[in-house]
Amino acid sequence: MAKALTYDEKKDGWEKSRGFVMREVPMPVLDEKKNPDDALAVILKIKYAGVCGSDKGMWYRTAFRDMVHESLKREKKTLRITGHEFVGEIVEVGSMVPRLYHDPDEKNPVKIEKGALVSGDSHVTCGRCYQCRIGEAHVCLNEAILGISIDGIFAEHVKIPAKNLWAVDVRRVRPEIAAIYDPIGNAVHACTTVDFRGQRVAIFGAGPIGMFAILLARNFGAAKVIAIDVNPNNLAMAKELGAHETILIAKKKKQYEWQQDEEAVSRVMELTYGKGVDIAMEMAGPPSSLNNCIVSTRRGGHVIAFGIKDGDMTIPNFSRTVIVRGLTLHGIIGRRIFGTWQIAQRVLSNKSNGIQDAVWNVILKGGKGTILDFKKFTPESFEKSMNEHPKIVFKIND
Ligand SMILES: [Zn+2]
Ligand SMILES: [Zn+2]
Known part of the structure; x- marks a missing residue:
């Protein structure tokens, strides 16, 4: 089993409640016989996970009500694992992942492979609709969003499509900041329009x-x-x-x-x-x-x-x-996949512009009170931190 921060439609309810509940969920596995899509997926051990305004919206039940419930109905279940901003280690890869997502360029130091550290886009796109086919996957017709319309990443281990992953070089971008590539990417997308x-x-x-x-x-x-x-x-x-x-x-x-x-x-x-x-x-x-x-x-x-x-x-x-x-x-919706990610990486990696330092020292306050131990989660302390700081990040696994 794995610990996950969840919302259960039946047990928790939407209208008169708030918050997420820490629950034990089954350990995700790749089972290609049962689920052929697992050939294209990986299992991640999540290291850090960013808490987003949209998580806050779900916590207080002010946003995504219909998206959460309609998607649960489609999946014929009641439990949603929340969260969508992450950095984690690949611990297992599906059989098609090496062929489709492993960069054969030997000079590339970061690759989608077992043992690699990755972040990734929270929008899971279909790859088949008109927009996806013409390279505009950020406006995919059939997109699903981690933690909202499919299970997310506030969990010790998760399964995620390999095509969403962006390999991270921690020599250039510290992991707590790699965990929030996704919202930084929103800003990059908006500021490059x-x-x-x-x-x-x-x-x-x-x-x-x-x-x-x-x-x-x-x-x-x-x-x-x-x-x-x-x-x-x-x-x-x-x-x-x-x-x-x-x-x-x-x-x-x-x-x-x-x-x-x-x-x-x-x-x-x-x-x-x-x-x-x-x-x-x-x-x-x-x-x-x-x-x-x-x-x-x-x-x-x-x-x-x-x-x-x-x-x-x-x-x-x-x-x-x-x-x-x-x-x-x-x-502006999401990020251009992966054009925005490339720009975000360069902007963060360039130490001389001071951006990575400013994100860490000012927005994340040097980690003081902003990095929360997932294993010590309580609704009260989490809510307090969420309201005290503009941005907080869970530390989920070492
Ligand atoms: Zn977000
Ligand atoms: Zn699409």
């Missing part, structure tokens, strides 16, 4: 991915980075990470209020000499935040939408605010 050189950028939402975006925007040559958040602690960290300006925004009384925040927007206008930013990034989630982005962006500028909330929203006077002003709206 348009050219940041010389641009003024407003980042609405300075949570972990917004913080990564500050580091990347600066590295990619943005002239001015403005971070906006409801939490003064996050803004202090944003400053430390290199945001030129910060704006504290009032929290909306109701989460689904969509009206823009006049004060924050006029402050962005002041900081951009009345023009508005060239690029606004929505990394917070509430509908009001997308409207803040739209009206803070100059004519002809770009709005990069990443924050996810279910439900409808209103963009007032759409034709005047978006079309006539010539804005381009980009939806």
